[in-house]
Amino acid sequence: MKYQVVNKPVNRLDAFEKVTGRVKYVGDVNFGHQLYAKTVYAAYPHAKIIKIDTSKAEALPGVAAVITARDVPATNVMFGRFPVLADHEVKYIGDGVAVVAAETKDVASQAAALVEVEYETLPGVWSVDAGIEANLKVHDDLPDNVIESSHYPMYMGDVQKGFAEADHVFEQSYRTQFADQAYIEPEVIIALPDPYRIGVEIHGSIQNPYSIRENVAKVLGLKLSQVRVIQGTIGGSFGGKDESVMSMAARCSVLALKTGRPVKMVLTREECFAESCKRHAYLCNYKVGVKADGSITAVEDAIYTQGGAYNNKAMFANWRGSVHAAGAYYSPNVKTDVYGIYSNTIYGGAYRGFSAPQIVFANESLMDEIAEYLKMDPRDFRLKNCLKAGDEIATGQILKPGEIEVPLAEMIRDTCTRADWDEKRKRFAAFNKESKVIKRGIGMSITFRGTGLGGEGIDCAGATITIDKDGSINIQSDLIEMGQGMRTVHAQIAAEVLGVGLDRMTFSTSDTSVTMDGGPTVASRGTLAGGKAVMLAAQKLKDRMLKVAAEDWGVDPADLEIEHEVVSHKERKELEIGFDDLVLRCLQGLGVTLSAQGWHTPGPEHLDHATGRGNAYPSYIYGVAVSDISVDTDTGRISVDHVALSYELGRAINPQQVEGQLIGGFMQGIGYAIMEDMESKDGVLLSRNFDDYMIPTAADLPVFDLKLYETDDNIGPFGAKGVGEIGIELAAPSIANALMFATGRRIRELPLNLERVLIGRNLTK
Incomplete structure (x- = not known):
């Protein structure tokens, strides 16, 4: 389909006011x-x-x-x-x-x-392990330290039968750390x-x-x-x-x-x-059975989320985590249990990825370990087991062909080809035999992610669009622009529907006394749900305006269209009127309101939270990464040199913004993988500012080779499914797997910092 505004890399609508300093942040307001x-x-x-x-x-x-x-x-x-x-x-x-x-x-x-x-x-509960043991309780009114409503089971088949059928059974544990969002602006109220x-x-x-x-x-x-x-x-x-x-x-x-x-x-x-929340620290215990040919027969996992002293997010993060715990792979037998654990420490909350960075690190590290033991190429192991059309995931949801796209196998092959997977594995292995200090490694990871809230909650959202008599168009969404470019995407959607240019678009800020309660701006739903609400509101206005023109001309509104700011008959080209003239005709000539409200309410997914069975999400997005790295074995420093990325996202409303989101997310993932750690001792925070909490800079930027896979999906506006979070998920496991290739050491705890790489703490081959 040919678009006028959508699927184009237009400039952000708020760029000028931000780069010139004209916009006021709340810290500037008095x-x-x-x-x-x-x-x-x-x-x-x-x-x-x-x-x-x-x-x-x-x-x-x-x-x-x-x-x-x-x-x-x-x-x-x-x-x-x-x-x-x-x-x-x-x-x-x-x-x-x-x-x-x-x-x-x-x-x-x-x-x-x-x-x-x-x-x-x-005395306090200073770790997730102590919280699990529950010798001390954080909250006296609870029987243990399990956070209320945070245990999510996800069972399919019979894992004991699956393990009995396996030729090999692997058990391993992985840990991740608390990590800060590291936004530039501190909180202001x-x-x-x-x-x-x-x-x-x-x-x-x-x-x-x-x-x-x-x-x-x-x-x-x-x-x-x-x-x-x-x-x-x-x-x-x-x-x-x-x-x-x-x-x-x-x-x-x-x-x-x-x-x-x-x-x-x-x-x-x-x-x-x-005081602010952090990405939850995780303890992931996995057990996987495979046949000699590499086929997965069973996956069992017990995952513990360190929630901190208080928590209003573990129950939501754990729900999403339970759906994705078995990874982007088909297994006929799955037993997942995810628990939130209280502790007298800083607390976990929402941070880009929301359980996926932790679980994907654990799962994808283990998949590489299994492939290594079986002497299989990690690519081939994934191709054998990755989700494909028609597969059933752990919730019982069928990835029905023609309804839910599953292009993972194609993406794996293509990403490895673009990354020179076979050639680099040979070349790096030869290099590592000769080089005593610098080692080279290459590793991959794959993921899938449910779109929107899914079974977590009803994915509703609202928007109001008003066309004023000068032809300017104002959008007010109940979801939040926080730097991700949502307003630009919403403007593109409205402009595409109304057949006008972006220069007409303005925005009003979200205000709870004016806008509808569409829930939180989370789960990559700004485009998926918020954009759909904008689309519905714009369509109402378009229908209203075309009805006026059709009545004036005595024709069927279905035979009219708006393109390039002109309303015309599809066949009788003499029937046309400019957008501005039709706006005045509606507002001043007939008193027709040109303000419309869009409300996107897909309804709840049919899901049983007690068993985890049902349709978890309306659709899914997918990602593949291949990272090659250099490791200085004298200092322990990891440099990420090149990353080949592939993502399936439905439709990219603004490809330039999508690429920025995905690359920016991967850069955050690099920080999470090799340097970021909110360190504490006995509940006392040791990381107190950016002088001792390291984050990536432009100097850490690798060369990216990014490819977007666009598919026809009717879930979101123009097929868009949202990409805000998936970009961060693949970095840590692909780097950890590359580190194993480079050094022969498997690190099962994040971050992969200098001490762990150099000294070998928690390292096993």
């Missing part, structure tokens, strides 16, 4: 008579609070208010067990015990230091009393405004409609600006109502590291 807030954090990762004395802080000139848990108007506990402020006990190092509001930032900091807290330290009614207005770097509204309303004892949340420009999130922002919004709102003034809170990087 209100008159504004106060500055500072949180007093826990001094220990686990301790009883004996006494809090705020008198010295309150006596400091310039201090307007100091609050503790006793000042919270209604409930002090938010979703996920997060307290607004810790009351009798602190459970991790990021707990807040008091908040100061003062006339200046400096005074707020000084006052926070004057708050005196008397503690009685307590401004809360102010509503000047016209009872309530509060909240501005912030907020990824999920509706969850903020719901939790703040509970904390304040207000109706949802009395809490207005307005999204500010966000300087990156990747899933992270949720729980910490929720706590900040609640604290600032309590202070705003207490003082009657706007209250602003900006986290330092150290506070951001301590």
Whole structure:
């Protein structure tokens, strides 16, 4: 199909305002008579609070208010067990015990230091292993440390029968670390009393405004409609600006109502590291049976997600993880159990990939280990076992030919050809025999990913499009632009449907008092669900306008079209009217409204969460990576030299943005693979800023060979399925497999940092 705007690499609509500095981030926004807030954090990762004395802080000139848990108007506990402020006990190092509001930032900091807290330290659960053992409990009201609603089973066939049929059975464990999203902009919240009614207005770097509204309303004892949340420009999130922002919004709102003034809170990087969520740390125990020819007969796995002290994400991450735990492979027998585990540590939450980076690392590392034992080429092992059309996945869902595309085998062959797989394996092996210091390696990984929320929740979303009398078109979505380019994609979709250019498009920011609650901007659903809502709204406007023109001309609306900003008859070319003229005809001539609401609601997937059986997702996307690396065996440093990537995504609305998302995601994956680690000891965070938390830079950028596979899929707008997260999944396992090829060492714990590569900690051949 030929498109006018969709499937084109157009420039981002918000690029100019961002690169020129015209756009204001929330940190740049200030209100008159504004106060500055500072949180007093826990001094220990686990301790009883004996006494809090705020008198010295309150006596400091310039201090307007100091609050503790006793000042919270209604409930002090938010979703996920997060307290607004810790009351009798602190459970991790990021707990807040008091908040100061003062006339200046400096005074707020000084006052926070004057708050005196008397503690009685307590032993804690410092690791996922200790959480599993449950000799100590993080929450006394639970029978153990398993997070509520976080156990997801996924059973198919009979694994014991599958293992009995196997010629070889492999058992192995893999671990991954906590990792920070490392967004440039720290969290910011401004809360102010509503000047016209009872309530509060909240501005912030907020990824999920509706969850903020719901939790703040509970904390304040207000109706949802009395809490207005307005999204500010966000300087990156990747899933992270949720729980910490929720706590900040609640604290600032309590202070705003207490003082009657706007209250602003900006986290330092150290506070951001301590209080914000991280990618969950995982312990993955796998058992796989295979026949002598490499056919998989059974997969059994027990996966433990370290949730931290509080958690409102493990149940969602674990659901997705259970679906994908057996990997992008067919096995007739699968037994998966995924559990979330509480600990007195920093907590896990949403971060690009949402369980996949951890599980794909474990699964794809093991697939290489099995291939090595069987003396099979890793490519051939994957080709033999990878998902194909007609296969049944662990949920019982059939990948029906013609309905759900499964091009994995083709993608594996093509990616390996582009990467010179066979030639490099021979050349690198010969090089490694001669070179004593530098070793070369090549490794691959594959993945598949369910589109949208699937069985996790109803994938609804809304959008409103308004055409004004000057012909400009405004889009307002209830999903969030946080740097991923969603607004540009939405504009392309609307422009394609309406037959106009992008220069007409403007946007209004998301506002919970105006936009519909379409749920969180997660699961790569900005284009899939949000774009579909935009498409539906644009189609309503198009139909409305064509009906007016058809009535004027006495023809059937089905015989009219809009292309290049002209409405015309498909056959009678003398019947035409410019887009602007038809807009005026509708608005001023006939009083026809040109504002329309689109609501995408596919309904829930039919799935039994107790057994894991049913249709997990409406469709899937796929990825293949081949990475070649250099390893300095004197220093332990890994350099990623070249990466061949292939992704199937349905339709690329904006191919340039898609490539940026996928390459950017892989670069984040390189950081996750070889350097990033939120280190702690006995619950005390050791990584406190970017001076000791390393992330990749432009110097670490490899050469990329990226190919997009586009297929006809009717799930999303124009066939798009979303690509925001899949880019990060393949980096760590492909690099780990390349490292094994280069050095003969298998590292089963991330990151593959200098110490593990050089010293050989946790290394086995």
